[in-house]
Every structure is written in structure tokens, then in C-alpha cells.
Amino acid sequence: MGQFLPFTKQVIKNLFSAPATTQYPFVERVYPERTRGHVDINKDSCILCGMCMRSCPPGAIKVDRAGKTWSINRFDCIQCGYCAEKCPKKCLSITPGYQEPGPEKFAYTVEVPYEPPKPAAKTVAN
Amino acid sequence: MGNRSIVPYGPQHPVLPEPIHLDLVLEDEKVLAAIPSIGFIHRGLESLTSKKDFNEMVYVAERICGICSYMHGMSYCLALEDIMNVEVPRRADYLRTIWCELSRLHSHLLWLGLLADAFGFESLFMHSWRLREKILDMFEESTGGRVIFSVNTIGGVLKDMPNEMLQCFVKQLDEMEKEIREMTEIFLTDYTVKSRLVDVGIISGEDAIRRGAVGPMMRASGINVDMRKNGYAAYNDIDFEVITSNKCDSYARCEVRIGEIFQSIDIIRQAVAKIPDTEINTKVTGMPNGESIIRVEQPRGEAFYHVRANGTKFLDRFRVRTPTFANIPALTQTLQGCQYGDVPLLVLTIDPCISCTER
Numbered sequence: 001m002g003q004f005l006p007f008t009k010q011v012i013k014n015l016f017s018a019p020a021t022t023q024y025p026f027v028e029r030v031y032p033e034r035t036r037g038h039v040d041i042n043k044d045s046c047i048l049c050g051m052c053m054r055s056c057p058p059g060a061i062k063v064d065r066a067g068k069t070w071s072i073n074r075f076d077c078i079q080c081g082y083c084a085e086k087c088p089k090k091c092l093s094i095t096p097g098y099q100e101p102g103p104e105k106f107a108y109t110v111e112v113p114y115e116p117p118k119p120a121a122k123t124v125a126n
Numbered sequence: 127m128g129n130r131s132i133v134p135y136g137p138q139h140p141v142l143p144e145p146i147h148l149d150l151v152l153e154d155e156k157v158l159a160a161i162p163s164i165g166f167i168h169r170g171l172e173s174l175t176s177k178k179d180f181n182e183m184v185y186v187a188e189r190i191c192g193i194c195s196y197m198h199g200m201s202y203c204l205a206l207e208d209i210m211n212v213e214v215p216r217r218a219d220y221l222r223t224i225w226c227e228l229s230r231l232h233s234h235l236l237w238l239g240l241l242a243d244a245f246g247f248e249s250l251f252m253h254s255w256r257l258r259e260k261i262l263d264m265f266e267e268s269t270g271g272r273v274i275f276s277v278n279t280i281g282g283v284l285k286d287m288p289n290e291m292l293q294c295f296v297k298q299l300d301e302m303e304k305e306i307r308e309m310t311e312i313f314l315t316d317y318t319v320k321s322r323l324v325d326v327g328i329i330s331g332e333d334a335i336r337r338g339a340v341g342p343m344m345r346a347s348g349i350n351v352d353m354r355k356n357g358y359a360a361y362n363d364i365d366f367e368v369i370t371s372n373k374c375d376s377y378a379r380c381e382v383r384i385g386e387i388f389q390s391i392d393i394i395r396q397a398v399a400k401i402p403d404t405e406i407n408t409k410v411t412g413m414p415n416g417e418s419i420i421r422v423e424q425p426r427g428e429a430f431y432h433v434r435a436n437g438t439k440f441l442d443r444f445r446v447r448t449p450t451f452a453n454i455p456a457l458t459q460t461l462q463g464c465q466y467g468d469v470p471l472l473v474l475t476i477d478p479c480i481s482c483t484e485r
Contacts, residue, residue: 010253010308020256034270034285057182080185080276085284094270 031096036079038099039072045091046070046112052083052092062107071109074099128154135469137166142240144480146473152466160461160469162454168484172444179439180206180414184278190446191482192273193236194424196229198446199278201422204358205433206280208418212410218282219360220401224292225268225275226359227390227397232261233425234383234390235306237477238313241380244474245322253309260302264295282407292398299391310384323377327460327472330374339456340449341427342386343476345370346378353423364396376475383477386425413437424449426477448482 022029031037039061048070050063060076061083063069077099084092131152137145147163174186187202188195200222207214239254262272268287269275277284287295313319329339334347344351345368352368354361369385371378414435422429427449434443453476460472 011249020259032267032270034268035266036270036276055182057178057185078185078189078274079271080274081270081284082182082185082276 033096035096036081036094037097038074038079038095039077039083040093040095041070041110042091042093043070043110043112045089047089047114048112048116049088051086051088055082055086057082068112068114069109070112071107073105073107075102075105128156130158133466135160137163139470139473142474142478142480144478146478146480146483148461148469148473150461150466150469155466157461157464157466157469160458162458164454164480164483166484167480171485172446175441175444177440180435180441181280181439183441183444184280185276187444187446188274188276188278190448190485191479193233193479194229194426194429194482195274196225196278197422197424197429199275200226200359201420201429201431202433202444203278203280204422205418205420205431206414206435207410208420209414209416209433209435210280210410210412212281212408214282215405215408216360216402217286217404218406220397221283221287221406222278223360223364223397224287224295224394224401225265225277227393228261228264230390230425231387232258232265233477234387235261237383237425237474238310238380241471241474242313242319244471245319247319250309250312250319257302257306257309260298264298267291268295279407281410282405284407286406289401292401296395296398299394303388303391306387310387313380313384320377322468322471323380324373324375326376326468327464327475328375329456329460333459334456337455337459338452339427340452341423341425341477342379342382343427343453343456346382347374348372351428353421353428356421358420358422360397360400363400364393366393376471379475413439414441426450426479426482427453446485448479448485450476450479450483453478454483 048063048065048068053061053063057080058076058078060073062071079094081094084094133150133152134147135150136147139146145166149161150157151159171186171190175183178186184199184202188199190198235254235258239251242250242254265275266272268291269277269285329347331347331349334344334349348370350368350370355368366389369382369389371381415437417434420431429449430447432443432445433441436442457473457476461469464472
């Protein structure tokens with residue numbers, strides 16, 4: 001009988017304690033501040049330099065300078081945060097909240113309102 | 127002489143979601159020999175050095191394994207820091223030590239749960255994983271990831287843990303320690319658990335050395351080997367004794383891992399008490415040129431890293447020998463002479479991680 005006693009204590013404790021799991025969907029999960037959920041862009045500061053595209057380990061980010069778009073395939077993204085670390089203007093950040101699951105992969109695209117500075121007119125040497 | 131037969135076991139294991147295949151030579155119910163086969167899910171991560179630069183490879187190294195991901199990333203960074211002669215700030219060393227020990231805690235609790243599941247003790251499995259969940263929450267709070275942390279960088283760590291957060295973690299671990307002790311008492315004293323573990327899968331110390339076993343498998347055979355004693359990260363500032371057992375059976379492996387759970391909690395307490403207030407990373411410039419070998423103690427045993435760089439941004443060679451790979455010869459030894467019904471349990475006692483082995 002003695003061998004059953006240690007676990008009986010735990011069983012009784014479980015009967016009268018709150019559930020160990022969250023009662024989803026009635027209770028929403030609250031993510032900690034640092035959770036790496038998804039990559040966010042502040043499109044106003046982006047200069048379309050392409051550093052994020054070149055540094056992205058799975059190649060999920062595409063920067064189109066001609067079309068002035070920045071896009072990310074969130075299904076390919078591994079949320080490592082290397083793009084946010086490399087971004088020279090710090091316009092990329094990793095924020096809580098995950099990509100919703102879906103049947104097909106798609107890219108999330110934003111249009112960047114950046115106007116590249118016009119090259120200075122060449123002065124012809126006399 | 128009984129009936130001899132060869133039973134193909136695997137590649138799907140009843141408890142593991144990863145494939146390993148064993149050809150079991152049986153005489154009635156007794157296993158005479160086991161011939162392992164691996165290579166079903168080889169991913170070629172080591173060859174990615176030709177496509178990803180040495181900074182991106184930190185994230186590739188982390189993805190060698192889901193359970194010891196932190197230590198894989200850290201070992202790679204240690205190797206590159208050695209090649210590039212980078213001095214890591216002391217606080218980063220301490221933070222690495224704390225994350226390493228939290229990883230060990232969560233890995234051992236996961237293993238205890240799987241072991242309980244393998245011998246059919248479902249509620250014990252649930253309790254182990256319930257406790258492990260709290261460690262995962264600590265990871266999420268401190269690094270932002272529950273499995274893959276991505277906080278290591280060449281030259282230190284990317285995120286700091288404020289002292290209040292560290293104190294809070296220690297408090298949580300103090301509370302958890304009581305619960306873990308209650309649960310592990312069952313593993314060590316319960317009649318049904320002991321009947322499945324004691325005198326099953328014996329490997330002597332000599333055989334463990336001869337077969338090149340590592341980690342808890344080696345220490346459970348009475349051999350005092352622990353790479354943490356080499357003093358990487360901040361381990362040279364921490365007082366701890368290597369936990370060994372002389373019983374050499376599956377129960378001994380369970381005992382060693384349970385001992386290491388409490389040892390890890392103690393190491394975290396010491397590290398939090400001694401952590402200095404310095405920077406967390408140093409800026410690294412230039413390209414690596416040279417060669418380095420790093421050995422670290424992962425939860426499953428010693429991992430061996432060999433990195434060779436040639437002065438460009440792509441590495442020449444990146445070779446990893448993981449603990450499971452080293453423990454497979456020892457596993458075949460433990461399987462010799464055991465009962466057929468004990469095979470799933472014995473495969474589990476080496477704490478196999480096939481994704482580590484395949485890389």
C-alpha cells in the first residue's frame with residue numbers, strides 16, 4: 001500500500017488545483033514582450049537597401065528596388081531576427097503574434113514610399 | 127537452441143518521432159545482436175557552409191537539434207571566437223551558462239517524461255512535461271523563442287537578462303525544485319518503475335570506454351567525464367561535482383540524469399549570484415582564418431565541433447559529432463542479451479536524438 005501513497009498526494013492536489021493548460025479559445029494566450037512572432041516593417045524608414053534580403057538565412061525576404069516593394073514569405077521565415085539586426089535604418093523589428101496557418105504559401109508585400117536621391121549632375125570639365 | 131530470427135525494428139520508434147532502424151537478431155525472446163542503420167533524414171547542414179556565410183551559419187548550427195539547439199549555436203560561436211581571437215565579455219559567458227543549464231533541465235525533464243511513457247506510466251509522463259513547460263516559458267520570456275533561441279552571436283549574446291528577471295527565475299526554480307523532487311522520488315523508489323529499469327541494459331565502465339560512450343551513459347557506468355570541467359563559458363567559476371553511478375544499468379542512467387537536474391538548478395543559482403555587470407557582446411570585424419576544435423557537454427553528452435576557415439566569408443569545413451552518434455555503439459552493447467520487450471526502453475535510455483545524428 002505504501003508504494004501508492006506518494007502519487008496519491010499528487011492526484012489529490014491535481015483534483016483541487018487549476019488546469020495546467022490554457023482554456024483556448026476562451027482564454028487568449030498572452031505573449032511575453034520579447035516573443036519572436038513575426039517580422040514587422042516600418043515602411044516609412046526603409047531605404048530598400050536589400051541588406052535584409054541578403055542576410056535572410058532561408059531567403060524569405062525579397063526587396064524590389066525598381067518596383068519599390070518589400071515582401072516577406074512568412075511561411076518560409078524562421079523568425080531568427082537576423083534581418084532586424086542587420087537593417088541599417090532599424091526599420092525591421094520582431095513583434096509578438098504568429099502568422100496564422102493557411103492552406104497556401106503567400107508573400108506579404110508592402111509598397112515603400114522611398115524616393116532615392118537623384119544623382120548629382122555631372123559637371124563637364126572645360 | 128531456440129528459434130533464431132531477425133526482426134526489423136523501426137525506422138519508426140513507438141516513442142520517438144524520428145527514424146532509426148535496428149535489425150535485431152533474436153533467439154526466442156532474447157536479443158543476441160542489434161545492427162543499427164541511420165541516414166534516413168540526412169539534411170546536409172554541414173555542406174551549407176558553401177552557401178551561407180559564417181554569420182548565418184550560427185542559425186544553421188542552432189537547427190541541428192531542437193532540444194540542444196542553444197548549445198549547438200553556442201559551440202559554433204565558441205569555435206569561431208577561438209579562431210578570430212575574440213574575448214567574450216564575462217556577463218555573456220554567465221548568460222550562456224544559465225541558458226545552457228536551463229536547456230539541460232528541460233532536456234532531462236523531457237527525457238524522464240519519454241521514459242515514463244515508454245514503460246507505460248502515462249501520468250508520470252504528463253507531470254514531467256508539465257514541469258518542463260515552465261522552463262520553456264522562462265526561455266520565451268528571456269529570449270523570445272521556446273525552442274530555438276537565436277540569442278547567440280559571434281562575440282557574445284544578443285539579449286541581456288536584467289537582474290530582476292534572473293532573481294525571478296531563481297525564485298521559480300526554487301518552487302519547481304520541490305515539485306521535481308516529489309516527481310523524481312517516484313522514478314527512484316516506485317516498484318513498477320524499478321522493475322523495468324534495474325539490471326536492464328547493463329554496460330560496464332570498460333565497455334563504455336571501449337565503445338566511446340559519452341555523457342550520462344558514460345557517467346552511469348562509473349566513469350567521471352564531464353566536458354563542463356574543461357571550463358568553457360563560465361563553468362570555471364562554478365563549483366560542482368560530476369555526478370556518477372556505479373550501477374551501470376538503465377536505473378543508473380535515470381539516477382544520473384535526475385542528479386543532474388538538481389545540479390543544474392544549483393549551477394544557475396551560483397551563476398546568478400556571481401554574474402558581473404559588463405557588456406554582453408563585443409564587435410567582431412574581419413574574416414575568420416584558422417582552425418578550431420571545441421568540446422562541450424550537452425544534456426545527452428559530449429558534442430565535438432571542428433571548424434576550419436580560410437579567410438573568406440565561407441568556411442572550409444564544419445564538422446559536428448553529436449552525443450547520440452557516439453552512443454549508438456554503446457546502445458548495441460546494452461541490447462545484447464536483453465529481452466525483446468525491453469528494446470524500446472533501452473533505445474530511449476541513451477536519450478537518442480536522430481536529428482542530431484543526421485545533421
